[in-house]
Each structure stands twice: as structure tokens, then as C-alpha cells.
Amino acid sequence: MADTTKPSPTQAETSEDEVSEAQIAVHWREEEYFEPPAAFAAQANANGPEILERFSEKNFPECFVEYADMLTWDKKWDTLLDTSNPPFFKWFVGGRLNASVNCVDRHLETRGDKNALIWVPEPEDVEPVGITYAELHRRVNEFAALLRDFAGVKAGDRVTFHMPMVPDLPVAMLACARLGVIHSEVFGGFSGAACGQRMADAQSTILVTMDAYYRNGDLIDHKTKADQAIEEARKEGVEVEKVLVWRRVPGEYHSDSPMVDGRDYFINDLLEDYSGQQVEPESLAADDTLFLMYTSGTTGRPKGAQHSIGGYLSYVTGTSKYYQDIHPDDTYWCFADI
Numbered sequence: 001m002a003d004t005t006k007p008s009p010t011q012a013e014t015s016e017d018e019v020s021e022a023q024i025a026v027h028w029r030e031e032e033y034f035e036p037p038a039a040f041a042a043q044a045n046a047n048g049p050e051i052l053e054r055f056s057e058k059n060f061p062e063c064f065v066e067y068a069d070m071l072t073w074d075k076k077w078d079t080l081l082d083t084s085n086p087p088f089f090k091w092f093v094g095g096r097l098n099a100s101v102n103c104v105d106r107h108l109e110t111r112g113d114k115n116a117l118i119w120v121p122e123p124e125d126v127e128p129v130g131i132t133y134a135e136l137h138r139r140v141n142e143f144a145a146l147l148r149d150f151a152g153v154k155a156g157d158r159v160t161f162h163m164p165m166v167p168d169l170p171v172a173m174l175a176c177a178r179l180g181v182i183h184s185e186v187f188g189g190f191s192g193a194a195c196g197q198r199m200a201d202a203q204s205t206i207l208v209t210m211d212a213y214y215r216n217g218d219l220i221d222h223k224t225k226a227d228q229a230i231e232e233a234r235k236e237g238v239e240v241e242k243v244l245v246w247r248r249v250p251g252e253y254h255s256d257s258p259m260v261d262g263r264d265y266f267i268n269d270l271l272e273d274y275s276g277q278q279v280e281p282e283s284l285a286a287d288d289t290l291f292l293m294y295t296s297g298t299t300g301r302p303k304g305a306q307h308s309i310g311g312y313l314s315y316v317t318g319t320s321k322y323y324q325d326i327h328p329d330d331t332y333w334c335f336a337d338i
Contacts, residue, residue, distance in 0.1 A: 046322045064091075067318030068310070072106045073097045074283040077310070091311035095286035099309055100178035104140060105281070107133045111328070118331065119167050122214030131167055136174075138276070144175035145277040146270055151206050151242055155180030155282050158204040158292070162195045162225060164188040164213035168246045168267075169338055172208050177290060177309075180282035184292040184304070187337055188213065192228025194302075198294045199229060200236035201304055208267075210246040212254035219248065223255035226264075244270075286310025 041047060055063045061081040068077075078094030104116070112134040119129045131139075147153050159181055163169045165188070176183040184202045186195045199207065209226045212219045223245060230240045243264045248254060250268060259266075290309040294302040320326045 067314040092286035098281040144279040145274040160204040192225030196229035196232025224257040
């Protein structure tokens with residue numbers, strides 16, 4: 001809406017604005033190239049023009065076998081790409097693998113004592129936390145055992161996460177992947193009602209959340225959103241059976257939301273019963289669903305996109321290597337929430 005109380009610019013002001021934009025436009029048209037040092041170009045994963053030929057349209061879809069070959073498979077695929085039912089295309093049909101194995105287990109022998117994750121937490125005076133592949137493997141297995149034995153989930157079930165950016169979140173994701181359980185991660189900044197709506201759509205009866213999280217140095221109550229999520233899911237006919245709550249500060253509880261007997265449980269306490277347990281990873285079909293990712297809902301009811309295990313992992317691995325040029329000794333840092 002126009003602000004009619006503001007006086008119209010004079011002709012001189014308008015001309016000055018036009019000249020200024022014209023000057024800026026001159027710079028828009030500049031395209032100066034800066035070539036990387038020869039040594040840097042030589043070590044790049046995509047360091048030769050032949051890659052353009054390998055991944056040209058005429059080599060589709062066979063070129064993406066190169067991506068899939070970077071993964072560890074329990075069984076190789078029978079059909080590379082099934083296009084018989086568009087737009088529901090299926091990649092690596094007949095193949096079997098496990099995402100948790102590919103992200104954690106296969107690295108244990110060669111880099112078990114190296115950091116898999118580095119977490120830089122709030123408050124700012126807290127030192128960064130390094131989690132090695134060996135430590136991550138232990139934590140993933142223990143939480144997978146808890147989900148399987150306490151929450152009673154099995155391959156194909158759906159579990160929803162509504163959490164801040166803490167290491168417990170990727171641990172929970174990888175634990176679900178180990179079991180073949182489909183996870184749905186709802187952005188921690190979304191409301192409880194938004195979480196509940198997505199839980200109902202996914203037919204998810206298990207919610208994994210956290211009591212609180214830091215924002216600008218203050219602990220913000222997060223568990224209260226779980227109560228809202230449960231009510232919203234109930235309105236849509238889905239009854240949440242268990243709410244598993246991580247404590248942001250060990251041994252403390254920072255939420256005004258009361259824990260409900262028989263429904264709400266502190267994960268930190270439950271994990272004591274699963275210390276050191278190992279969970280055999282499920283061998284899953286490549287076109288089984290790894291996770292659900294819902295749209296923001298700005299264009300109507302949120303829509304859930306299903307990401308299959310084989311196609312998703314292959315493409316993530318290939319683009320990480322060639323587009324982002326990630327090497328084994330690099331540290332990758334990302335702005336985005338999970």
C-alpha cells in the first residue's frame with residue numbers, strides 16, 4: 001500500500017535516481033573471471049573436462065552408476081531406472097542397502113577416531129564438541145535400541161522429530177535409518193500445530209523433541225509445543241502414543257509443560273538401559289522411503305515429499321564430491337537447519 005503522506009520526488013531527484021541506477025547497471029554487466037591456482041584445480045574432484053562427457057545427456061541414466069558405486073550396497077540393483085509409472089520414477093530397483101551403515105559404520109575402520117560431527121553450541125563461551133565416528137556409532141546404536149525396544153517401532157513406521165540443531169537430532173535420524181523407520185523432521189522454529197499437522201499426515205504416533213533450546217543466550221521453552229502438536233494431531237484422528245524428550249541441559253528440565261505419565265519420557269534417563277547395545281542394521285530396498293520432508297505450507301496444506309534411500313544417498317554423495325568438492329579431510333559447514 002502506497003504511503004500517500006510522503007511528498008512526490010522532484011524532477012531533479014528522479015533524474016538523479018535514474019543516473020544512479022544506470023551507473024549501477026554498468027557494474028551488473030561486468031563478468032570478470034578469476035582462475036583458481038593450478039595446484040587447487042589439480043586436486044579438485046572434478047578436475048578435467050571429460051566429466052562433462054561422462055555426465056552428458058546421451059549417457060543418462062547410466063552415468064549415475066558412478067554416484068551409486070560410491071556407496072556400500074548389500075545387493076546391487078537389477079534395474080538402474082524404472083520409468084514405467086511416471087512421474088513415480090524408481091532408481092536402483094532391486095538393490096538393497098542401509099543409510100546408517102553408509103553414513104557411519106563403513107567409516108569406523110579407517111577413521112573411527114576422527115570427528116564425524118563438530119557441534120558449536122550456545123552459549124558462546126561453551127567449547128565446540130567433537131563427536132568421532134566411533135562415538136556416533138555408539139550413540140546411534142543405543143538410540144536405535146531404545147526406539148525398537150521401548151517405543152516398539154519397526155521398519156516402515158514413521159517417527160517425527162521437532163528439535164533444534166543439536167547432535168541428538170542427527171543421532172535420532174541415523175537411528176531411524178538403521179531400523180528402516182521413516183523419519184519426518186519438522187523445523188524446530190515451526191509451531192506445535194504445524195508439527196501436529198505433519199504428524200497426522202504422516203500417521204506418526206511417536207514424537208521426539210527437546211525440553212528447551214538456546215536462542216540469543218536464553219533458554220527457550222520448546223516442550224510446550226509438543227502439547228500443541230498432540231492436540232492438533234488428535235483433531236485429525238491421530239493419537240500420539242509416546243513423546244520422547246531430550247534434555248538440553250543434562251539433569252535439568254527447562255519447560256513449563258508438565259511431563260505426562262505414560263506418554264512423556266526423558267530420553268537421557270531411558271538410555272541408561274541401552275548402554276552399549278548394538279543394533280543390526282536393516283537391509284532395505286533402494287526404493288524404500290528414507291525420510292519425509294514437508295513443504296512450508298505457504299501455498300496451502302503442507303505436502304510431504306518422500307525421499308528414497310538409494311536415489312537420495314547416491315545423489316547426495318555424488319554432488320558432495322563433484323559439486324561441493326568435498327574431500328575426506330575437509331570440514332563441511334552449513335547454514336541450514338536439518
